[in-house]
Amino acid sequence: MADDVTRRLYELYDVLNYHNYRYYVLDDPEISDAEYDKLMRELLDIEKHHPELVSADSPSQRVGAAPLPAFETVAHTVAMLSLDNALNEAELLDFDQRTRKALGSASSVEYVCEPKLDGLAIELVYINGLLSLGSTRGDGVTGENVTQNLKTIKSIPLRLMETQRKAPARLEVRGEVILGIKAFENLNRQREEAGEPVFANPRNAAAGSLRQLNSSITATRPLDIYCYGIGRAEALSFETHLDTLQAFRQYGLKVNPQVQLCRGIHEAIEYYERMKEMRETLPYEIDGVVVKVNSIAQQRQLGIKSRSPRWAIAYKFPAREETTRILDIDAQVGRTGALTPVAIMEPVIVGGVEVSRATLHNQDEIDRKDIRIGDWVVIQRAGDVIPKVVKVITSKRSGNEQPYKLPDKCPSCGSRTVRPIGDAAQRCINLSCPAQVKERIFHFASKRAMNIDGLGDKLIDQLVDKGLVRDVSDLYYLTKEQLAALERMADKSAENIINAIQESRKRSLDRLVFGLGIRFVGEHVARVLVNAFGSLEKLSRASESELEEIYEIGPQLARSIVDFFAQKDNHEIIERLIAGGVDIRAAATTGMKSDLLAGKTVVFTGALTQFTRQEAEELVESLGGRTASSVSKNTDYVVVGDSPGTKAAKAKELGVTILTETEFKKIVEM
Numbered sequence: 001m002a003d004d005v006t007r008r009l010y011e012l013y014d015v016l017n018y019h020n021y022r023y024y025v026l027d028d029p030e031i032s033d034a035e036y037d038k039l040m041r042e043l044l045d046i047e048k049h050h051p052e053l054v055s056a057d058s059p060s061q062r063v064g065a066a067p068l069p070a071f072e073t074v075a076h077t078v079a080m081l082s083l084d085n086a087l088n089e090a091e092l093l094d095f096d097q098r099t100r101k102a103l104g105s106a107s108s109v110e111y112v113c114e115p116k117l118d119g120l121a122i123e124l125v126y127i128n129g130l131l132s133l134g135s136t137r138g139d140g141v142t143g144e145n146v147t148q149n150l151k152t153i154k155s156i157p158l159r160l161m162e163t164q165r166k167a168p169a170r171l172e173v174r175g176e177v178i179l180g181i182k183a184f185e186n187l188n189r190q191r192e193e194a195g196e197p198v199f200a201n202p203r204n205a206a207a208g209s210l211r212q213l214n215s216s217i218t219a220t221r222p223l224d225i226y227c228y229g230i231g232r233a234e235a236l237s238f239e240t241h242l243d244t245l246q247a248f249r250q251y252g253l254k255v256n257p258q259v260q261l262c263r264g265i266h267e268a269i270e271y272y273e274r275m276k277e278m279r280e281t282l283p284y285e286i287d288g289v290v291v292k293v294n295s296i297a298q299q300r301q302l303g304i305k306s307r308s309p310r311w312a313i314a315y316k317f318p319a320r321e322e323t324t325r326i327l328d329i330d331a332q333v334g335r336t337g338a339l340t341p342v343a344i345m346e347p348v349i350v351g352g353v354e355v356s357r358a359t360l361h362n363q364d365e366i367d368r369k370d371i372r373i374g375d376w377v378v379i380q381r382a383g384d385v386i387p388k389v390v391k392v393i394t395s396k397r398s399g400n401e402q403p404y405k406l407p408d409k410c411p412s413c414g415s416r417t418v419r420p421i422g423d424a425a426q427r428c429i430n431l432s433c434p435a436q437v438k439e440r441i442f443h444f445a446s447k448r449a450m451n452i453d454g455l456g457d458k459l460i461d462q463l464v465d466k467g468l469v470r471d472v473s474d475l476y477y478l479t480k481e482q483l484a485a486l487e488r489m490a491d492k493s494a495e496n497i498i499n500a501i502q503e504s505r506k507r508s509l510d511r512l513v514f515g516l517g518i519r520f521v522g523e524h525v526a527r528v529l530v531n532a533f534g535s536l537e538k539l540s541r542a543s544e545s546e547l548e549e550i551y552e553i554g555p556q557l558a559r560s561i562v563d564f565f566a567q568k569d570n571h572e573i574i575e576r577l578i579a580g581g582v583d584i585r586a587a588a589t590t591g592m593k594s595d596l597l598a599g600k601t602v603v604f605t606g607a608l609t610q611f612t613r614q615e616a617e618e619l620v621e622s623l624g625g626r627t628a629s630s631v632s633k634n635t636d637y638v639v640v641g642d643s644p645g646t647k648a649a650k651a652k653e654l655g656v657t658i659l660t661e662t663e664f665k666k667i668v669e670m
């Protein structure tokens with residue numbers, strides 16, 4: 001009996017590992033996610049009843065483990081080297097010359113060319129085929145033990161495949177851990193929504209994700225790997241680099257499909273040109289190509305310098321950087337009155353896109369980089385991120401450059417600007433400043449707040465400039481005739497906007513609270529507040545201590561909310577909103593249902609069929625609960641839709657209550 005269980009368990013290991021390999025390494029799955037999950041559930045079930053059978057390479061071991069207090073350091077048996085760079089063709093040709101001279105070779109050398117991946121280098125140690133240790137490159141001599149984190153990367157085999165060749169006693173595999181561009185953008189979007197700092201580029205995001213002490217966070221980040229080199233390999237020797245990569249493939253390790261053999265340096269240059277084109281369409285970032293001597297004997301002959309091999313070089317792409325001149329600096333006034341300096345530059349093409357403006361963030365940033373009007377600067381555009389000024393080229397200064405200070409008068413309304421202690425931003429103090437008013441109205445009307453269709457920035461400009469709207473409440477007193485009299489406004493459009501405003505009178509209270517633009521109050525906090533107080537009236541009268549009693553509301557938020565409602569102007573706006581027909585009581589009841597889920601954390605997984613994700617999440621929050629994206633022992637319910645992923649499996653493993661959508665609906669409708 002026990003033997004049958006063991007046999008089935010090992011069978012499941014093999015089957016699941018195989019399908020995992022098809023999916024993550026070959027990008028070519030053979031079964032559906034649902035079938036995979038079914039097998040996974042079976043495995044988890046066996047492991048739950050027989051914890052003594054769970055082995056280190058079980059597919060269940062990829063979910064992350066308990067957080068570590070710190071990473072241990074790991075000494076690499078063979079130093080992890082870095083690469084010399086060639087920045088242009090001449091430097092690459094030099095490399096080829098040097099190489100041939102050292103090899104005493106008149107004929108051309110065989111090179112292997114690979115994309116230079118922009119991630120972070122790691123090492124995987126397989127002992128008798130089993131992944132036993134994974135570490136970061138660190139300084140090349142010692143790195144950090146990130147085994148738990150690396151195990152969460154699905155394209156890293158926990159055990160080498162041995163169908164075509166036997167695993168050696170010890171194999172040290174080197175590769176680059178990367179985060180794809182899409183995954184990077186998604187991650188940043190989530191972080192922005194959660195009010196967390198965003199990552200500057202995919203490489204930082206990959207590094208940040210891999211160097212997490214809590215590997216269950218790493219498990220939520222879709223990291224990937226390409227293997228490209230070897231450290232020590234006991235009883236394994238290869239004749240060429242290509243042979244090494246071929247062996248990697250046979251072991252089930254992921255090797256980049258763009259790797260190519262090039263006979264002579266001219267083929268390497270062609271490869272480089274091709275990859276430079278392809279760079280724009282690859283789903284991950286590369287910053288050049290690596291050219292490696294193919295023959296291992298020749299590699300040995302060439303040897304290494306202090307920190308880099310003589311047999312390889314990184315031929316870098318021109319950076320997505322350009323130089324241009326700062327013609328002027330503008331101060332833009334945001335919704336909270338913060339002044340953002342924006343550099344107006346001579347237009348340049350950076351990575352194929354014309355750029356003429358770059359944010360300078362704030363005064364400290366200008367001072368730190370010593371940016372002056374008239375300066376030549378290096379600007380950079382990474383991915384879709386807004387261009388930024390990397391540095392000033394001081395050697396190009398003529399002496400006529402003008403230092404810049406944010407104005408002490410608001411460029412929009414002329415009021416005083418101040419920089420409160422501890423604030424990075426200088427702010428216009430006039431709440432009725434037209435620039436601020438416009439931004440506040442824009443925010444109020446935005447999709448996630450009151451969602452007033454058709455009320456865009458051009459129209460808002462006109463409404464404010466003509467004095468028709470001074471604050472958000474004025475929107476509810478506009479007439480069709482007033483709108484139709486504006487420039488470029490047809491009768492029909494005026495009517496549509498009036499209708500959209502009418503629609504918005506019915507929005508839920510949490511949207512209204514979010515739309516008011518109280519500092520630090522995002523969508524989620526707005527819902528929390530509405531749940532806690534139930535009405536705008538009560539919220540507006542809440543004291544700091546009452547606010548701080550609410551889970552998730554800290555002192556800074558509490559202060560900001562109290563300050564907001566303490567302002568007479570804001571009181572008047574709210575009264576005028578109510579008098580203008582904004583239905584805050586009807587909104588209140590839809591905003592807060594009950595505290596049925598108070599203090600509970602709910603995770604949704606799989607495709608929901610009875611709600612949209614947003615509806616489901618709003619529902620949980622309206623009942624006092626919160627939603628999370630990953631399952632932990634703090635999760636109360638996991639609601640599974642169609643083809644649930646590993647979250648359902650994890651819930652089962654942790655003994656978290658699993659609900660179908662229908663069961664969930666029953667609970668929340670009670």
Ligand code: IVH
Nearest residue numbers: 081082083114115116117120121228290309
């Ligand atoms: S080979 C001795 N191959 O570049 C050879 N490195 O500047 C050392 N990298 O630390 C590495 N793609 O992080 C190699 N196809 C590739 C690479 C690559 C990216 C990174 C790696 C290394 C750095 C060296």
